[in-house]
Amino acid sequence: MEKKKRIKKWMPFIIGSILALGLLIAIANFLFVEFFVDMWWFQTQGMTTYYLQRIFYPYLVFIFFTTIFFGAFYVNFRIASRIVGSPDKSVVVEDKPWIKYINYALRDMSLILSLVLALIIAIPIFRNWESALFFIFGSSGNVVDPFFGKKIGFYLFSLPIYHLVQQEVLIALILMLAGIRFVYWYEQITTPIEYRVNPKKALWHTSVLIIFIFLVLCWGFIMERYDLLYETANLPVFKGPGYVEMNVILPFIWLTVISLFLTGIFLVLKINGIVGWKMPIIFFSIFVITFLGKNVETFGDAVRKYVVTPNQIVRDRDYIQASVESTLAAYGLDKVETRDFEMGSDVVFDADDPDILRRLRNIPVWDKEILSGVFEELQGIRTYYSFPSIDVDRYLVGEDYRQVYLGAREINNSKLPEVAQNWINVHLQYTHGQGVAMIPAAQAGDEFMTWFIKDIPPQSKFGLSSTQTNIYYGLEKDKPFAIVPNAVGEIGSPIGDSENIVHYSGKGGVAVNSLWRKFLMATYFKDRDIFFTTKTTNQSKILFRRNIIERIQYITPFLKLDLDPYIVHTPDGLFWIQDAYTTASNYPMALTYEGEEFNYIRNSVKIVVDAYNGDVSYYVADSNDPIINAYRRMFPGMFNSLSEMPESLKQHIRYPRDIFTIQMSIYANYHQTDPERFFRQEDLWMFSKISIGKEFFPATPYYLTLDLLEPGKDEFLLFLPLSPFGRDNLRALMVAGNDLDSYGKIYAYRFPRNRQVYGPAQVHSLVNQDVVISEQFSLWDQKGSELVLGNMIVEPTGGAPLYIQPVYLQEEGPLKIPQIKRLIMSLDDAVVMAPSLEEAAVKLEQELRRKFNRREIQVPVTPPIQIQQKPADEVKVPTPAENEEDDIQEDNSPNAEEAG
Numbered sequence: 072m073e074k075k076k077r078i079k080k081w082m083p084f085i086i087g088s089i090l091a092l093g094l095l096i097a098i099a100n101f102l103f104v105e106f107f108v109d110m111w112w113f114q115t116q117g118m119t120t121y122y123l124q125r126i127f128y129p130y131l132v133f134i135f136f137t138t139i140f141f142g143a144f145y146v147n148f149r150i151a152s153r154i155v156g157s158p159d160k161s162v163v164v165e166d167k168p169w170i171k172y173i174n175y176a177l178r179d180m181s182l183i184l185s186l187v188l189a190l191i192i193a194i195p196i197f198r199n200w201e202s203a204l205f206f207i208f209g210s211s212g213n214v215v216d217p218f219f220g221k222k223i224g225f226y227l228f229s230l231p232i233y234h235l236v237q238q239e240v241l242i243a244l245i246l247m248l249a250g251i252r253f254v255y256w257y258e259q260i261t262t263p264i265e266y267r268v269n270p271k272k273a274l275w276h277t278s279v280l281i282i283f284i285f286l287v288l289c290w291g292f293i294m295e296r297y298d299l300l301y302e303t304a305n306l307p308v309f310k311g312p313g314y315v316e317m318n319v320i321l322p323f324i325w326l327t328v329i330s331l332f333l334t335g336i337f338l339v340l341k342i343n344g345i346v347g348w349k350m351p352i353i354f355f356s357i358f359v360i361t362f363l364g365k366n367v368e369t370f371g372d373a374v375r376k377y378v379v380t381p382n383q384i385v386r387d388r389d390y391i392q393a394s395v396e397s398t399l400a401a402y403g404l405d406k407v408e409t410r411d412f413e414m415g416s417d418v419v420f421d422a423d424d425p426d427i428l429r430r431l432r433n434i435p436v437w438d439k440e441i442l443s444g445v446f447e448e449l450q451g452i453r454t455y456y457s458f459p460s461i462d463v464d465r466y467l468v469g470e471d472y473r474q475v476y477l478g479a480r481e482i483n484n485s486k487l488p489e490v491a492q493n494w495i496n497v498h499l500q501y502t503h504g505q506g507v508a509m510i511p512a513a514q515a516g517d518e519f520m521t522w523f524i525k526d527i528p529p530q531s532k533f534g535l536s537s538t539q540t541n542i543y544y545g546l547e548k549d550k551p552f553a554i555v556p557n558a559v560g561e562i563g564s565p566i567g568d569s570e571n572i573v574h575y576s577g578k579g580g581v582a583v584n585s586l587w588r589k590f591l592m593a594t595y596f597k598d599r600d601i602f603f604t605t606k607t608t609n610q611s612k613i614l615f616r617r618n619i620i621e622r623i624q625y626i627t628p629f630l631k632l633d634l635d636p637y638i639v640h641t642p643d644g645l646f647w648i649q650d651a652y653t654t655a656s657n658y659p660m661a662l663t664y665e666g667e668e669f670n671y672i673r674n675s676v677k678i679v680v681d682a683y684n685g686d687v688s689y690y691v692a693d694s695n696d697p698i699i700n701a702y703r704r705m706f707p708g709m710f711n712s713l714s715e716m717p718e719s720l721k722q723h724i725r726y727p728r729d730i731f732t733i734q735m736s737i738y739a740n741y742h743q744t745d746p747e748r749f750f751r752q753e754d755l756w757m758f759s760k761i762s763i764g765k766e767f768f769p770a771t772p773y774y775l776t777l778d779l780l781e782p783g784k785d786e787f788l789l790f791l792p793l794s795p796f797g798r799d800n801l802r803a804l805m806v807a808g809n810d811l812d813s814y815g816k817i818y819a820y821r822f823p824r825n826r827q828v829y830g831p832a833q834v835h836s837l838v839n840q841d842v843v844i845s846e847q848f849s850l851w852d853q854k855g856s857e858l859v860l861g862n863m864i865v866e867p868t869g870g871a872p873l874y875i876q877p878v879y880l881q882e883e884g885p886l887k888i889p890q891i892k893r894l895i896m897s898l899d900d901a902v903v904m905a906p907s908l909e910e911a912a913v914k915l916e917q918e919l920r921r922k923f924n925r926r927e928i929q930v931p932v933t934p935p936i937q938i939q940q941k942p943a944d945e946v947k948v949p950t951p952a953e954n955e956e957d958d959i960q961e962d963n964s965p966n967a968e969e970a971g
Contacts, residue, residue, distance in 0.1 A: 108595045111581045116687055121709050128204060133197040140243055141189035147247050148181035150276060151254045188246055192239045199235055206232040208704040212697045214400060216659050217393045219297060224697055226659050230297055241287045248280045278339040285335025292328045296321060300659035309394040311660030314386040315375050323365035330358035384750050391746040394660045401661035401671040402737045407817045414823060414870050420898055420919050422912040431908040433474040433776035435463060435512035436877040438861045441889050446478045448888045450508040452527050455501055457483040459546040462637035463774050464723055465787045468523060468533050472785045474776040475523060477509035479638040481545040494600050495559060502553040502561045504542035507640050515907035516891045528564040539644035542682045543614055550617035554583060558606040579685035580612025619647050619680045626687055630676060633727045641719040644683055650727040651676040653698040664733055674730045675699040679720060690716045725809040726789050728772040735791050735805055755796040756803060760832040761863050767832055775866060786810050792831060792865045799832040801872055804865060820867060831863045834874045834897045841902050857883045873898050
């Protein structure tokens with residue numbers, strides 16, 4: 072009975088405590104709803120530790136530096152307090168009893184004052200917490216700068232934090248000195264003469280602080296030496312220090328450091344009465360002169376004008392070479408392999424060559440931009456599906472290594488009829504996309520399109536099947552959250568006239584299986600329907616951040632993302648691969664990329680997103696990058712080795728076009744590694760011009776599948792044609808490997824400078840000048856139809872660059888389904904057009920032989936023949952008697968093509 076009474080007595084307290092605790096937890100959850108929702112979200116990714124590290128790292132840095140500065144302030148204030156001491160009650164003047172209380176208050180205030188000053192100093196470091204972490208976790212690297220012998224890691228990780236700390240320490244010392252001097256001054260005016268502190272102790276304490284201030288100032292000037300490596304005064308010729316910086320400004324820096332240090336020493340000696348004012352004034356005057364000589368541009372400009380400019384290639388040779396080498400290293404171009412393209416005296420092309428036929432089979436005759444509309448019209452199937460991007464890749468189709476185009480069929484809720492865009496449809500039923508559509512890159516004109524994968528559910532006659540084809544995470548912007556599985560069911564693949572209802576069974580999403588969670592999610596999304604809906608179940612989860620770019624940026628905002636993520640179809644499901652870059656703006660002597668703020672970039676990370684579960688995985692593609700290695704140490708377990716990537720995905724990694732474009736814009740100038748040639752800009756390159764409509768634009772990189780690097784071995788390669796600056800002929804063909812054995816390796820195939828090699832713009836002109844092709848274009852490009860020329864592809868074959876360009880025909884109206892009609896092929900100055908690449912190859916061989924035979928036949932030219940005029944039609948269209956190859960012209964004619 073007593074036990075029951077005791078329980079009854081304590082029961083209200085226990086219940087009250089539980090309710091109070093529950094209320095506190097509820098308030099905490101409500102106040103920190105974003106924190107808890109994000110933590111749940113990161114838990115679904117298996118990244119809870121990473122999430123907490125991202126939150127607490129800045130505060131740990133803040134606490135660390137606050138503690139250091141607080142200790143420095145407090146120790147000095149305590150030293151001053153001990154030196155000053157507290158006056159004894161017996162010696163305090165009776166009419167000034169407040170003196171002792173102020174002395175006590177000053178001693179006690181040192182704690183608060185030290186903390187306040189430390190917080191003021193630590194806040195800027197808190198704002199730059201990532202720089203502080205780089206300093207802690209960064210490595211020095213192996214590359215050494217040629218002037219000061221410092222490793223690159225010093226410039227990337229240490230120098231920025233040194234500059235920041237130097238400024239903060241200088242401010243701290245000045246504030247400390249001011250505070251200490253105030254304590255001593257106050258002690259002097261409030262204490263009777265016979266009880267004042269020994270002034271020597273105060274002077275030596277002050278002297279030590281002054282010496283430290285001058286040392287920190289000297290440290291700042293010493294670091295200015297390294298800042299010379301970021302000098303821009305020598306642009307646009309080269310980035311970094313030149314003769315003036317290293318032979319004029321650098322000595323001035325050292326004189327500034329020495330004179331400033333001696334000024335501090337003699338100033339301290341003067342304060343302590345050891346020397347007079349003469350020596351401090353002399354060295355301070357020297358300091359002012361050297362400081363002005365270092366910073367006033369007039370002096371440096373005069374040396375540059377009268378000493379350097381007349382002999383710049385001699386004076387700046389070593390500095391130009393250092394700048395070129397640093398820029399190439401910063402952009403990953405220091406290992407480009409240069410190969411001279413072997414061109415015979417006569418162009419030979421064999422249309423029956425098996426190697427040429429194999430190459431033609433993978434030529435991408437479709438353009439991504441045009442294919443988007445084709446996929447939408449032919450494979451969208453339902454109004455609410457769309458293809459936000461078309462990707463190029465390579466797959467094993469049977470036993471063949473084939474280049475393909477594929478697109479993900481994603482759900483696009485904005486395409487639902489307006490009356491159907493209600494809450495249940497958008498968030499519960501129309502939740503996911505359906506597989507991919509895939510076609511071969513090569514196709515003949517006037518043929519039905521071949522589909523490697525098509526329809527809903529996705530089907531393939533070529534063995535390209537997958538166990539999971541639903542797409543919950545993709546590229547569609549503003550993807551709404553989805554609550555799955557739910558009591559209503561989701562719209563799946565159509566079955567006849569009815570819909571197949573499916574239920575999500577993946578690992579993604581945050582559970583909403585309780586009223587409390589539903590309440591928090593409704594608060595987070597500001598959507599009351601989440602709380603009031605009765606269609607959730609105990610298994611329901613809410614999927615959000617379903618746009619993969621938004622998802623990745625939320626996890627790793629410090630990575631720069633490539634603009635072209637792509638879908639990969641595997642037997643186990645669909646996955647997105649997103650390339651990511653690490654960048655820096657403080658690589659010494661490297662040119663800053665135009666329009667951006669970085670002068671260092673690496674494609675360091677491959678990010679894989681599961682299109683069904685939403686899992687995000689990070690794989691390090693460049694283990695030599697010091698920045699990503701710093702992040703790996705900073706966030707252990709976050710970044711995996713590339714060897715850990717599943718083989719089915721590893722076969723589809725590719726070298727991104729974005730970084731290749733950046734690298735080539737730098738390489739177009741910096742391939743001139745000889746300092747004298749670089750100075751003269753003797754062999755400056757530019758992106759070749761290609762025609763789009765009636766205008767010309769710089770070429771963009773494109774993927775081809777060729778056996779260029781190793782004969783007989785087809786590889787997926789990235790190409791970009793380059794021309795001499797101001798000219799339209801072809802100077803080089805840049806190639807980057809994509810397959811694992813050659814991934815990231817860059818090759819420069821250079822064409823002879825003493826021989827005319829047609830560039831894309833010149834071939835476009837040859838096409839327009841061809842009478843037969845022009846007549847056919849005019850026939851097609853009439854009212855009701857629109858002629859579109861696709862991107863021109865350059866392929867190195869046959870002893871000269873082979874050009875291939877598709878010709879599309881589409882309706883002028885709103886419904887545009889482009890169709891390939893013909894394919895243009897050009898080699899040397901021969902241009903042909905045919906329905907297929909194989910037919911074009913045969914015609915091209917015939918045309919080249921005809922031109923070769925004409926050049927071989929030496930026709931004697933006499934004055935009467937020279938002035939004789941022929942009718943225009945006889946000149947343009949040779950008769951059979953004059954030309955044995957008249958059947959070629961007939962084959963090229965519009966009538967012949969229609970008859971064929």
